[in-house]
Amino acid sequence: MARNPERRTALLDAAIEVLADEGARGLTFRAVDARAGVPTGTSSNYFRDRDQVLSQVADRIFVRLTPEPGVIDTALLPPPSRPLVVELMKQLAQRLAAERTCYLGLFELRLEAARRPELRTQLTKVLRADLDENVRLHLDSGMPGDADTVRLLYFALTGLLFDHFTVPGLHGDRDLDELIETVVNRVVPER
Template identity: 60%
Template sequence: MAGNPERRRALLDAAIDVLAHEGARGLTFRAVDARAGVPAGTASNYFSSRDDLLTQAGSRIHVRMTPPPEQVDTAMRPEPRRELVAELMKWLVRRMAEERTGYLALLELRLEATRRPALQAELNRAVREELDRNIRFHLDAGLPGDAGTVLALYLAMNGLLLEHLTLPGVLPAAELDRTVDALVERIVPETRTDPDR
């Protein structure tokens, strides 16, 4: 297997684009080579099989969708209250809308994972790690709620993003912030300002 990390990333990004625009059935080495603008046969030098390409694309999507630490630091400057959780969830929606291709590719991979045990194992690992990381982050930051709160937010936001990014007419963009506020209000306990209460 070829070892140029920049070329490998470019091929994986091309694979993500192919997944988002053509679906899992359209993901071939030839399609990835064409999308990446490289000579035919390049992708097959970097990935041992289509399954290998799918699995590595799944890992790459999570890297692309993770915000840089400095953006997280900036977002966490306000006091850790329910209102901050709502702002973080709105930020998540904006980030996913900006990374729509990656999100749609991930949906394609999730569907494909129902038929490919190795891909399912990789996505289970990656998504569970991300969920555990989010739970630790929430608790360490002193945000209101517990691990169950984070799980409920995760499930609610996945549903919201699925609707918004696949059927935007169901949940118009103008309603997104209000919907996020309503979800957070129902899921996240109110912040207690008086420790003696």
Template identity: 55%
Template sequence: MARTNPARRQTLLDASIEVLAREGARGLTFRAVDQEAGVPAGTASNYFPNRDALLVQIGNRYYERLIPSDETMAKSRGPLTRATMTELMTELVERISRFRTGYLALLELRLEATRRPELQTLLTERVHADLDFNIANYRDSGLPGGEDTVVLLYLALNWLILDKLTLPGIFDDQRSAELVRTLVERAIPAD
């Protein structure tokens, strides 16, 4: 049965991310997903009962694909300094920027979430979990500052990524890296 093939499901979700990023929410149809995935017509509808279910699963898949490497996770659990935080935040901006279509699809999902409560719940829970994880990690690091430091970095870096991916002529990679360093230095008080 098609619905039990996890590789095909991931292929369909990855294709959905591409369609959503390129065509927007209105262009996300089962037919468009099937075409993007290169599968027979009707395949996506065998895996997802409706468009709302597909949107929710796209949100889950986006976050699966952005899981940091083991090396990055080890750095985030090790002793944190302003320099380590700068390195981690730079890696985050680069990782998200490399998955441009994923981030653009996430923006579409966030807009759709204003009209779809289940999607809003999923995204809200996911962002809360990420923030809670990062706040706990930061608190355990012993660095000065607290919850507001993490929230400020989250807000500022999200906007930097948005500009970098939607208006790439504003900040090149070098300037983005400089801005990340400046953000970390200003958000984290000196020892």
């Protein structure tokens, strides 16, 4: 297996683009090589099989979706409140919308995980760690609500973004920020 970490990262980013554009069925070594602009056969030098690509794509997506160091600490400086939760959820949605390809790739991985137990195990591990970190941050910062509040916000944002990316006209003229505000105001208790 080749050991160039920059090339491996470029191949994983290309795989994310293939997933987002063509779905999991379109994810082949040849498609990744073409998207990355490298010679045919390059991906097979970095990954033993398609399952390994899928597994490593999950990790790469979360690296790309993780905010820069200090962003979360700065966002949590104001006093904990429902309006702050609204603002944080809007910022999160903006960050995820800016990485549309990653988020669509993640949806494709979720669907593929329904058919592949090994991928399901890996994806569950990555998603659980992310959700646990969100619960920890919420509770440690003193935001209103409990762990179930965070889970409900997670469910709602996942669904809202799925709609936003796949059927954006579903909610008529209501934009994403307005929908997020409605969700937070209904889910997060007042202090």
